[in-house]
Amino acid sequence: MANAMLIDESRCMACRGCQVACKQWNDNPAEETHNWGSYENPPELSAITWTKIKFTEKKEGDEVKWLFLKQGCMHCTEASCEAVCPTGAISHQGQYVLVDQEWCIGCGYCVAACPFDAIHSIFESEDGGEQKATARKCVFCVDRTTNDLPPACVKTCPANALGWGDRDAMLAKAKERVGVLQASGFPKANLYGEHELGGLHRLYVLVDRPSAYGLPDAPKHATSTVGAQWLSGIVTAGVVAAVPFWLLFKRQRAKEASEGGEGQ
Amino acid sequence: MTLTWKWELVIYLWIAGIAGGAFFTAFLIDRFTGRKHEQLPKIAVFTSVPLVLLGSLLLVFDLGEQLRAWHLFTRFRVSSPMSMGSWILLLFALNGVVMIALWWSKSFEPSEAKPTVLSRVARVIRPAAAVVGILSWIEFALAVLLIAYTGVLLSATNQPMWSGILLLPALFVASAISTGMALLVLVLRTGLGRLLNHLFGGKGEPIPSETMHTMGIASIALGIIEIVVLVGYIVWLAFFSGAAGAAAVAVLLTGPMSLIFWGGVVLVGLVIPLVLEVVSARGKEAVVGSVLASASLILLGGLFLRAAVLLGGQMV
CATH class of the missing domain: 1.20.5 (Single alpha-helices involved in coiled-coils or other helix-helix interfaces)
Structure with missing residues (x-):
């Protein structure tokens, strides 16, 4: 019985509490950021930023709409990172795709292979330079979730946009939500993650096409x-x-x- | 935008291609001329093994955890081109070292005076020298895998400029053979080739000028093949790889990599050497200066190609 995270982007208000909770629970330091013309910050995921909200501006008629996407590791059933890892440091443990931090050599191959740009081996060190290390990414707060606690981001979400639980139950919930959205003025609402790459363990309720959010419409396995x-x-x-x-x-x-x- | 792979990997992909391409070329010339150039594969191994070792050092240097590099050799993962590549590199270098040792033992002249440690070693391993022919076939197969791997490494990813594009391994293979032969030409045309020949007990006789001439023609053919593959690769990327592929082409042709691409890959690496070679091949005697210049430019072009594709691929 696999668990999955449900991310309802129609409820997300981009408060980014999940970003902070993730850093706190996983002991990841903050990144030096600057104003680059968007509330979205930091601009990219890194080895010390495992989840973040991506902001996409979309023009609809005269209105500008924001699409928010909670980025992070999808814990794919057919994981590209796991396939290309030369040392076998990346492996599946149930629904989790985990990097053995004691065995990873930091070659960066998984970084290039990931279809979602969710795993990284480089981060900004405290003196402002770049530091290269082992590959790091969202671990679904494995230390919490194996003790019947939800991941830190799910626990902190004030908008009720995040859920954690049995994948089938999450799927049912997501489909119900997609139906509600489609009936109430979001005809493009869809569910992402049910079948992609053998089934993702992050399930998204989106109000627009995946590519409108910057997600690949048909993600590819790196070694297919x-x-x-x-x-x-x-x-x-x-x-x-x-x-x-x-x-x-x-x-x-x-x-x-x-x-x-x-x-x- | 963060670059996970930087100049270390650029140089590594470049010299791994040269090393494999040099042995590929030397082995084929020797075999296709009825073993009339036995010194060529020797010279090639002697230049390619140090290159491969240097490349491996760069690879280790680039790791996030350098001291764990040995983890690579605890697994054999067919799905991971990097795992396969590590083994290919290791076997190519080891096999090359064994070949060098056997060739050396065959040519070793024990001095009349008291036997030294070296002469004893030579006497012990000399009986095994009969297998050097088989080993050179193995080295040839490893050379093919080595140059193919430098392209497969990139195409088995999810970066738009590399991902799943079958012509990328083809492009890197064409460039590897072209640059490998350019290095051979440089080594042969400068005294280094004769020096290496002496080292293996040869008399330092130069490579026949007909062979050098044919190598010049082969280099022209290789340049044309590379241009065809390069054009095919760009077309594939531009028209058959969706919006991300088109963005990748823009990075190469008009974006941050445009100077390296047009100036380095196209002009320095392909057009100028081709013109020089065609002019040179028309004369009866090749102009040494022109041959050296075109070989050097081909080598540089290979470096620019790796830089444009590796760095540019991370900018899309």
Whole structure:
């Protein structure tokens, strides 16, 4: 029986209490930020910022609407980070996708592989420079949730936008909510995460298309075509071996042979 | 925007490609000319093994936890190109070192005076020298995997400029062979090749000028292949990879990577060397200065290509 987090973006008011609660519970320091023209801050997830609200402005007629998205690790059933990890430091533990901090070497491959840009190995150190370390991300507050407590972000959410519990129950709740939204002026309302990448353990109730929020409409597994990629490289090497090398040096050899024949 | 992979990885991808490409080229020339160039694979191994070791050092340097690098060799994970690449690098280097040792033992002339430690070692391993032919086939296979891996490493991700684009491994392979051969040409044209030849008991005889000429023609062919693959890669990215792919193309062609792309990859790495090579190949005797210049420019172009794709890919 897997648990999942339900994120109802139609209720989120972007207070960002979840961001603070996450940092507090997980002992992650604050980041030096500056005004970059948006209330959204810090601008990106990092190795010390595991969840944040992404602000997307959308023009509808003369009105500007805000779309809020709680970003963070989706704990995918088919997790790209787990597949590409060269040391096996990333693994599934039930619904959790966890990084063994004692085994990770900090190569950064999972950072490039994640379809949601949710895992990072770089953060701003206290002196303002960049520091590279092991890969870090949302762990669903595994120390809380294995003790029957909700994740810190869920516990703190004042808008009732976040839920935590059995995935099937969360799915049922999400679908009910999507129905309510569709009936009350949000025809594009949809559920995200039920089937993507074998099923995510973050389920989103969205009022617009996923891509309007900056989510991939059809997230891809990083290694889904890796066999064909190897083949592409090897075939290219074969073509190069055949076309310039074999042809040219065969010609040279034939020329040498004929010249040698004349000389005798 | 944070760059997780920086210049260390750029240089690493570049020299790993050169190392694999150099052995690939040398091995094929030797085999396709009926073993008339046995010194070429030796020279190639002697240059590519140090390159691979240097590249591995850069890789370790780039890790967040450098002292844990050995964790890589506790797992064999087929799904992870980085795991496969680590093993390929290790085997390529180890196999190369064994080949060097065997070649050396074959050519070792024990001095008439008292036997030294080295001569004893040479005598002990000499019987194994018969397998060096098999080892060079293995090294060839590893070289192919090594140069393919530098591209697969990037395409097995979720960054729009790299993700799932089958022509990216093809592009890196073409560039690796091109730069590998350029390095061979440089080594052979400067006295380094003869020096290495002496080291293996050869007499320092130069590579026949017909072979150098054919290598020049092969380099032109490789340059054309690389241009075709590069154009294919850009077209694939621009028209068949959605909005994110188009954004990636913009980064390369008009965005922050445009100078490196047009100036470095296209002009320095492809157009100028091609012109030099075509002019040079028309004459009976190659102009050494022009050959050295085009080989150096091809090598630089390979570096610019890795920089544009690796750094640019993290900016989309």
